[in-house]
Structure formats: structure tokens, C-alpha cells
Amino acid sequence: VFFRFLKQELNLSHLVSLNKNGIEVMVYMTMIASMLLLIYKKANALGYKTAKRRIAMELRDMITEILIIFAGGDPGKVFKT
Template sequence: MTLIVAMLILIYKKANNIGYKTAKRRFVLELRELITAIMITLAGGDPSKVFKT
């Protein structure tokens, strides 16, 4: 699983032309936001009320 996550971070880094530490931090933040949005949707809520994007 660690290898898969490392490869996903490297792909994210290459797609966004950023450093590894920045890619890792942004990847984690975006993944956390996505998981939270999915959980809110499955619970019957509206993610747009939680995230002001």
C-alpha cells in the first residue's frame, strides 16, 4: 500500500510541477477533502455547505 501511495504522490507531483514535500501535503489535503465529501454525501448531507470552494 505504501508503494501505491508513493506512486500516486509522484504522479501528482509530476502533473502539477511542484516539489515532493508540497505534492505530499497537497495530495493528503485533497484526499482528506474528497473522503470527507463522500462521507457527507453518504450520510445524506450536502458537501457544498461544508466546503466553500
């Protein structure tokens, strides 16, 4: 059931590691991500897929903002075109 959840809901095709430590890290990361997603879903009264899509977009925007700040406010240093 756990691996089915990983593959279907979180779009993971394979495990990152095959040793015990790596699998434990993957389990903990999945549980944390799932709990954060459910909290976001409840807080915003959204469906599961909508919450998953919106949290991904918001995280992408936040990461972009942080990268631009670290680049001294110049988006050209972050996004080479």
C-alpha cells in the same frame, strides 16, 4: 532503505504486522502510495513535500464529501460538535 523511507517520508513509526503477509501488504501499499505521489508531483509541477501536503488535503476533502453524501447531505451527522 525501505524502512527509512517509511519512517521519514510517510511518517510511519512501526509496521502494522510482523508476519510475511502483513509485510507484503505494507510493501505494496507503500509502492502504490509512492507512485501515486510521484505522478501527482509531476502532473502539478510541485516539490515533493508540497505534493505530499496537497494530496493529503485533497484526499481529506474528498473523504469528507463522500461522508456527507452518505449522511444524506447533513454535515451534522458526520461532524458532531
